[in-house]
Amino acid sequence: MKIQTVIETKIVEHFKPEHLEVINESYMHNVPEGSESHFKVIMVSESFEGERLIKRHRAVNAILKEQLANDIHALALHTYTKDEWQKNFGEAPMSPNCMGGSKKQ
Template sequence: MVHEAIEAKLSDYFEPAHLEVINESYMHNVPEGSESHFKVIIVSEKFAGQRLIGRHRQVNQVLADELANHIHALSIHTYTIDEWNKQNQVAPDSPMCLGGSK
């Protein structure tokens, strides 16, 4: 449910050429089936000419309700189409959680 809300809001706002919303909660010390830790990869021309901090602020603004009420952690990877192609259409892997009992 949280996953779908994130995907819908980011799609509507950024009109991405590529969007991945990955639930990484399983990598953390949370109950099975949790939707609390996410990684988003967004490729949009709306990021052209923007610094990384501005891109992340936009994503945080779009997901303000989810961040305030549902999401514990959000890994954000933002690219223009050219940047995404230069990355060979791959975003970095997230590290495993080192906190809690894991």
């Protein structure tokens, strides 16, 4: 199983995030093509409410302990509560309603 998939699965099972991005940044480093060694995780989770940043990061590191010991060389964590996410980045805009047209018209 791909390391990125393992990271995503463990985070979803443990934190039940409202928003999750797991980005493989290995290509930006001096590693062979196709490597999975450098990741950035951007996550919004209710479980971070009232928790300091260090405790959030320790919680993520704890569930990825095996991968950090064996596979992951670098892990950048960006962990937010829903309020922090909305304050810093806002909400994703709603898609417009369909106007009923089609490409054939």
